[in-house]
Amino acid sequence: MLVNQFLLLGAVLFAIGVYGVIARKNAVLVLMSIELILNSVNINLLAFALRNGGDATGHTFALYIIAVAAAEVGVGLALVILVYRNRRSIALDELSEMKG
Amino acid sequence: MIASAAPGWFLEHAYLIPLIPAIAFVAIIAFGKRIPAVQVGRYTVPGGGSLIGIASMLGSLALSAGAAIQWIQSSHGHSYTAPIRKSWVWWQSGGIEIGLGQQIDGLSVMALLLVAFISTLVQIYSLEYLKGDRRYTHFFAALTLFSSGMLVMVLAENMVQLILGWELMGLCSFMLIGHWWEDPANSRASLKAFFTVRTGDIGLLVGTAIVGLSAQKWINANGLQDQYSGFSIEGISRWALAGDSQYKSVLTWGAVALFIAAIGKSGQFPLHTWLPDAMAGPTPVSSLLHSSTMVVAGVFLVARIYPVFFEGLRILDTDVNFIAVIGGITIIVAALLAFVQTDIKKVLAYSTVSQLGYMMMGLGVGAWTPAVFHIWTHAFFKCCLFLCAGSVAHSGSHHSFDMKKDMGGLARKMPVTFVCWVISSMALAGVPFFAGWYSKDEIIDIAGANQYWVFFGIGLAGAFLTTAYMTRATYLTFFGKPRGAAAGIHESDHGDAHASHDAHDTHGAHDAHDAHDDHGAHAGPHESPWLIKGPLVILATLAIVAGLINAPAFKIFKFEEWVEPKAEPVALVAEHSAEGDGTKATEESHSEGAARSVLVAAGGESSGEGEATGVGEAKGEEEHAGYPNGRIDEGHLTGECGTPGFVPASEEACYAPGILHHKFEWIKALPAFVLVVLGFVLSAGFCVLFYERKHRRLVGLTERNVLARAGYKFLWNKYYLDHLYENVIVRGIAHPLARAMYWVNQNVLDGIVNGAGRTGRKVGEITYKVVDQGIVDGVVNGSGAAARGTGTALRPTQSGKVSQYGALLFAAAALAALILVLVNS
Numbered sequence: 001m002l003v004n005q006f007l008l009l010g011a012v013l014f015a016i017g018v019y020g021v022i023a024r025k026n027a028v029l030v031l032m033s034i035e036l037i038l039n040s041v042n043i044n045l046l047a048f049a050l051r052n053g054g055d056a057t058g059h060t061f062a063l064y065i066i067a068v069a070a071a072e073v074g075v076g077l078a079l080v081i082l083v084y085r086n087r088r089s090i091a092l093d094e095l096s097e098m099k100g
Numbered sequence: 101m102i103a104s105a106a107p108g109w110f111l112e113h114a115y116l117i118p119l120i121p122a123i124a125f126v127a128i129i130a131f132g133k134r135i136p137a138v139q140v141g142r143y144t145v146p147g148g149g150s151l152i153g154i155a156s157m158l159g160s161l162a163l164s165a166g167a168a169i170q171w172i173q174s175s176h177g178h179s180y181t182a183p184i185r186k187s188w189v190w191w192q193s194g195g196i197e198i199g200l201g202q203q204i205d206g207l208s209v210m211a212l213l214l215v216a217f218i219s220t221l222v223q224i225y226s227l228e229y230l231k232g233d234r235r236y237t238h239f240f241a242a243l244t245l246f247s248s249g250m251l252v253m254v255l256a257e258n259m260v261q262l263i264l265g266w267e268l269m270g271l272c273s274f275m276l277i278g279h280w281w282e283d284p285a286n287s288r289a290s291l292k293a294f295f296t297v298r299t300g301d302i303g304l305l306v307g308t309a310i311v312g313l314s315a316q317k318w319i320n321a322n323g324l325q326d327q328y329s330g331f332s333i334e335g336i337s338r339w340a341l342a343g344d345s346q347y348k349s350v351l352t353w354g355a356v357a358l359f360i361a362a363i364g365k366s367g368q369f370p371l372h373t374w375l376p377d378a379m380a381g382p383t384p385v386s387s388l389l390h391s392s393t394m395v396v397a398g399v400f401l402v403a404r405i406y407p408v409f410f411e412g413l414r415i416l417d418t419d420v421n422f423i424a425v426i427g428g429i430t431i432i433v434a435a436l437l438a439f440v441q442t443d444i445k446k447v448l449a450y451s452t453v454s455q456l457g458y459m460m461m462g463l464g465v466g467a468w469t470p471a472v473f474h475i476w477t478h479a480f481f482k483c484c485l486f487l488c489a490g491s492v493a494h495s496g497s498h499h500s501f502d503m504k505k506d507m508g509g510l511a512r513k514m515p516v517t518f519v520c521w522v523i524s525s526m527a528l529a530g531v532p533f534f535a536g537w538y539s540k541d542e543i544i545d546i547a548g549a550n551q552y553w554v555f556f557g558i559g560l561a562g563a564f565l566t567t568a569y570m571t572r573a574t575y576l577t578f579f580g581k582p583r584g585a586a587a588g589i590h591e592s593d594h595g596d597a598h599a600s601h602d603a604h605d606t607h608g609a610h611d612a613h614d615a616h617d618d619h620g621a622h623a624g625p626h627e628s629p630w631l632i633k634g635p636l637v638i639l640a641t642l643a644i645v646a647g648l649i650n651a652p653a654f655k656i657f658k659f660e661e662w663v664e665p666k667a668e669p670v671a672l673v674a675e676h677s678a679e680g681d682g683t684k685a686t687e688e689s690h691s692e693g694a695a696r697s698v699l700v701a702a703g704g705e706s707s708g709e710g711e712a713t714g715v716g717e718a719k720g721e722e723e724h725a726g727y728p729n730g731r732i733d734e735g736h737l738t739g740e741c742g743t744p745g746f747v748p749a750s751e752e753a754c755y756a757p758g759i760l761h762h763k764f765e766w767i768k769a770l771p772a773f774v775l776v777v778l779g780f781v782l783s784a785g786f787c788v789l790f791y792e793r794k795h796r797r798l799v800g801l802t803e804r805n806v807l808a809r810a811g812y813k814f815l816w817n818k819y820y821l822d823h824l825y826e827n828v829i830v831r832g833i834a835h836p837l838a839r840a841m842y843w844v845n846q847n848v849l850d851g852i853v854n855g856a857g858r859t860g861r862k863v864g865e866i867t868y869k870v871v872d873q874g875i876v877d878g879v880v881n882g883s884g885a886a887a888r889g890t891g892t893a894l895r896p897t898q899s900g901k902v903s904q905y906g907a908l909l910f911a912a913a914a915l916a917a918l919i920l921v922l923v924n925s
Contacts, residue, residue: 018910095902
């Protein structure tokens with residue numbers, strides 16, 4: 001099957017996601033990049049499930065990740081909204097209170 | 101004979117119909133805003149991508165029309181015509197394949213044509229209605245995707261594809277109802293619509309899983325997996341009709357879950373509350389939502405896999421079907437609510453709910469064909485009514501929908517709108533020879549003929565109420581003295597009409613501070629331009645003639661012939677072997693004329709022609725007792741499908757239970773007609789006395805009379821259902837839960853923590869003296885110094901910059917992965 005292509009797609013998505021997380025300043029865009037990373041993992045799982053002859057295990061894990069990702073976005077967006085309320089900005093480079 | 105050989109290009113490629121608007125959606129989103137309006141002579145060609153939307157809908161319409169013509173050519177009267185099925189694998193999981201494809205039969209062809217047609221007209225109407233809207237492009241994109249969603253659902257080959265279309269519509273309705281989301285009321289309405297429908301959608305997911313997996317099991321057991329997937333419409337229908345006792349309770353629960361979805365989407369009784377709030381969207385949206393898409397989806401679902409509901413929802417094995425009960429309640433509940441509304445669109449919204457109740461009731465009492473026919477006729481006149489309301493608001497009442505405050509006396513100012521409105525109202529009320537009459541009257545008639553006297557009564561009462569509230573709305577809008585905006589008075593506060601002002605803020609040059617002054621240019625109520633009048637006139641014409649394709653009064657049964665699924669079991673492998681027998685019998689029974697109500701069984705070796713054309717009433721009674729179809733007084737059901745305990749042979753399949761028709765008689769149409777007239781006279785009389793002459797005994801009745809006040813308040817508060825949902829259920833669950841959690845937190849968790857703390861302190865005190873001071877301190881001080889040293893060294897990494905953290909994280913992960921690879925290789 002075309003497993004290689006799926007894996008390549010996953011890798012490309014993962015790389016784009018990593019780039020987004022590191023390079024973007026907008027918190028919402030960073031959240032979106034994280035979604036990309038999670039979904040690239042999903043693609044990997046599904047690709048291997050396909051190689052193993054339509055095995056449902058990979059699908060189950062993918063669904064699990066989707067559910068976790070939804071929860072993660074919920075928490076992430078709540079954080080972003082709170083940050084926005086407090087600082088009127090969601091630019092990440094201005095958030096350096098965590099400096100040790 | 102069977103036309104499966106060459107059904108025609110349009111039928112083969114019906115999957116293109118939803119694909120065109122879907123592509124157009126992408127195009128509008130991508131390029132819409134860059135397309136400028138072009139001036140050609142006197143006319144302005146609108147930009148913003150709206151023309152892409154209209155072109156795509158016209159394309160869909162052309163393809164649907166082609167499909168309809170070819171379907172009509174290839175369908176053979178009352179014998180079975182094979183649906184044109186196509187499927188491409190979409191995904192597979194655990195041995196189950198889910199496809200995307202098409203299932204083209206009479207029902208889907210009818211719905212495709214209807215949806216494409218109504219969508220086209222609504223988009224043309226929107227050109228004028230939404231001119232200058234701030235989210236013009238967005239609006240057309242969402243509208244196009246919305247139509248695409250409905251088209252996907254309509255021709256879905258399996259339940260999963262149906263869910264895809266269903267959810268697309270849910271999403272788009274959210275976007276469109278909240279189109280003017282700057283107003284909190286609108287965004288609240290769109291959220292409410294979304295969540296209420298979602299409540300039902302859980303039923304759809306659960307029901308599909310239950311039904312699909314059971315059907316798959318049954319199909320595997322019967323060795324049919326090469327022909328059907330368990331999730332396909334045909335597979336499910338066949339499974340439900342097989343009447344395998346092993347699956348009886350599964351079927352019931354699956355049907356219940358699916359019906360919850362239908363209730364949510366079609367605004368049936370307990371979940372109807374979202375529908376009137378959905379009026380917050382622009383009028384073309386309401387019109388599209390309430391005529392041929394969205395709310396019809398629930399009814400369509402029931403009609404599509406009718407066997408599941410027909411078999412699964414019979415209450416305790418009696419012949420009363422739960423669908424009919426819900427439909428019946430909805431008819432009355434919604435019709436009564438329409439009386440106390442002051443917003444013209446809300447009157448229409450409740451009227452839609454009530455009409456959907458008719459469709460559900462029809463499906464419940466075994467009147468499949470009239471119920472589906474009611475979808476068809478209802479779409480035209482209800483769409484027309486909404487567009488009329490929009491036209492009134494657009495040009496007559498200064499964007500207000502309040503009948504009591506801003507309308508009245510518009511009949512002379514807006515003659516075209518008025519005439520269209522009256523024609524559609526009459527069709528809605530079921531005045532003879534208008535479209536609504538043919539369908540609604542047949543539903544009531546079959547309810548009576550199948551001896552569901554309660555539902556028969558409800559149907560008649562509904563007809564009465566419909567006429568009465570439409571008369572009230574017509575009177576308030578078009579007659580009497582002009583009030584408010586209709587009289588040219590522009591108040592500074594229009595309440596919920598503000599939203600529509602936003603839409604028109606490029607109308608003149610006016611801006612946010614006071615938009616109302618500039619509307620002086622409007623100079624009072626006037627007739628709408630042709631882009632609005634055109635669709636109105638077309639729809640009003642159809643409100644008269646659309647019913648003629650199935651008019652029992654004139655012995656026209658075209659719709660029945662084209663759309664109705666055939667009841668007889670059909671041979672799957674050798675389609676031709678079983679046919680000759682059946683067609684012959686059909687022709688015979690038809691040539692007799694009187695035997696209209698006979699559906700003929702074909703193929704089954706046990707069903708002789710003697711039974712097909714015979715009169716054996718008593719036999720029919722006995723055999724089919726407990727089935728709506730069996731209880732008839734003239735003719736009887738002969739299709740074997742849908743009779744108890746009938747299992748088709750393995751190479752045959754049932755697609756639908758037998759559907760019974762009754763002979764039309766003028767005398768049977770009389771009670772409904774009398775009630776319609778009565779409703780009109782009473783309501784018109786009341787309106788004149790109450791609103792015009794301000795009759796002493798009627799005005800203020802609700803303040804003086806306790807009973808009237810209680811009733812009015814009860815209706816005004818919509819049976820307190822919203823109150824129940826928001827304040828009782830949501831709060832009732834959320835608050836005690838929160839309180840319980842707090843209690844657990846305070847008493848249990850804190851108790852444990854405090855207890856642990858106290859014990860810890862005791863132990864700590866002892867340890868402090870013995871161990872700590874002596875041994876540990878030395879170590880600690882040493883490690884402290886070490887930690888401070890490393891801390892200072894590592895401090896630069898804790899820069900507080902999130903992206904740097906991310907980079908470190910991924911670098912570490914990459915390093916770990918590298919090590920893993922090196923170690924493993």
